[in-house]
Amino acid sequence: MLDFLIETFEAQEVAEIEPLRFFSFGGVRFKEDLVQFQESKFWALKRHNLLIFKSDEPEFEYYSFLNILLEVAQHHFQIQELYTLSGTISLMAHTTPRRILTVYNQKEFKERLEGYGLEPMTWKGPPAISSYLLWVARKRGIPGVSLWPEIPFYLASRGDPEAIKVVLSFFNRRFQLGIDLDWLDRERKAQAEEILGLRRENQEVDDYICRLEKGLPLDEEEQVKLVKEVDEYLREKK
C-alpha cells in the first residue's frame, strides 16, 4: 500500500536510517529472484503534506531505532499525527465486509477519529512493533493510531484488494487524497469471480466458505485445505 502511495504521488525520498546497529547482516534475502536489502526510508508527499516511513523491522536496538524514527519525523519534518499500517489475518469469508481494527495511543485522538467507522481493538499479549512505536510516540507527545484491516486468512498470501481499499478509502477521507479506487474494485471483483469459479468446481471449498459466511468456524485441517486450494487456484489463474 505504501509503495502504491509513493508511486501514485511521486513521493520524494528525503531521509533514511542507516541499517548498521539494527540489522544482523548475516546474509542477504531474495524474493522473486531479486536480492532484497534492509531499508528504512522516509518519503515526502509534499502536495498532501504527508511523510511516509517504510522499513524492514529491526532485529536489534528497537528502542533506539523507534526513537530515531520519531526524532526525524517530529523534529525534522514536524509530524502532527502518526498512522501505522498492519494487517490482521481473520477467520472470515472474503465476501464479508472488512473492518479496520484500531489501536490509539491517546484517548483524545481516538475521539478525533470517531465517525470514520474504525473498530477499536482489544488485546492482551505480545506486542507488535507498531504498538511499541505508538508507545514511544505517546512518550514524545505524538498522537498515533495503528490500523489493522482484516484479511481473510485464505487471501493472506495472494493479496486482498478489499482490505487495501478500505484503508485507502480511510486515507482518502482523512487526507482528501482523491485517489481513484476503481481499479481496486475491478481487482476485487476479478478475484471474487475467480473464487466463485473455484467454488463451482470444488464442493468442499464452497462448503468451507459457506460456513465462514454463516460465521461458523473451520478446524485447523479445513483451514489449511482452504488456503491450499484457493492459493493454487489463484496462482494458476494469474
Add this chain to the structure above:
Amino acid sequence: MTLRLYQRPELQNPLMFVGWPGIGNIGIIAVNTLKEILRAKAFGEIESLHFFYPKRVVIEEGLLVDLEFPSSKFFYRRVGEKDVLFFIGEEQPSEGGRMYARGEKAYQMANLVLDVASEFGCRRIYTSGACVSPIHHQMKPRVCAVATSEKVLQEVKQYSNTIVMSELGERREGEGIITGLNGLLLGIAKSRGMEGACLMGEIPDWLSGATFPYPKASRSVLEVFAQILGIEIDLRILDESERQVEEIVESFYVKFPKEMKEEYDQRKTIFQARPGTITIQAQIYIDEQYKKGSEEGGETPS
C-alpha cells in the same frame, strides 16, 4: 543504560543471589523462591528500555493502555546476622531472539548488577542454573558447583548434596561452559576482584529442551542456599509445581518403549558416563509432544 535505586539500605557485607531464566528455569525459580520466602524488599531496578523488547501490550477498546517490559530488579533482606541482596532478571538481554544473553548487552547488564553489588559492599555473588546430566528423573538432583576461586570451591564442597563439576561423570576435567548471564556474571565478577559460585541443579538430559520448568532441581539448589545462609527454609511452596511437572514427566516415562525404559532405569543404579542413544530417543519423544512455540509475538484481535 539507567539504574534506578528507590532506596539505599544500609547493609553490612551482603551476599548476593542472582537469577536469570535458563534451562528448566532452575536458577531463577530457586532465587525467586528464596526471595519470596525471605520477603525481600525491592530497592532498585535496571531500566529495561535499552535491553528488551516489550513482553506484553494491553489494549482496551482501541486504547493502548500499557506496554510491559521484562523487569530486572534488586531486592534486599537481613537474615539473622547476614544481609542479603537479590537480583532477578525476568529475561536475559538477547539479540536476534536468542534465549541467552551475549555480546555488548550481556556485558553491560552484568556490570550494572555488579556495580550495585559493589556499591553496597557485596563481595560474594551466587548465581544458579541447570546442570544437564544423565540422571534419572526419579532421583534427587544434585547441585553442581563452579566457583571463582579454590577457596570458594572448598567452601561449597562442604554443603550436602553438592559436587563440583569435575566430579560429575563425563566432565571429569571440570571443564565446560555456563551459557548466558548466570555464567558471564561470575566471570566479570572475578575480573573485578569479587568472588562467587554458580550452583547448578541437575536436570535429566532428555528434559533439557522441555518448555516446562524443573522445580525439583530448584529445590536442591534452595537447600544449598539455606546452608549458605545457615537457616531453615520451608520449601512446601514448591510442592504443587513439582507435583505437576512430575506428572508430565511420568506421563512421558510410562510411554517409553520397554527396552528404552530398561536402559534408562539403569541410571538409578549405574552412573551413565555418556548420555548415549537413550537420551536422543527420549529427547525426540519429548520434542514431538512439547514442540517449542515461537517466541515471536504478534497481535491478534480478540
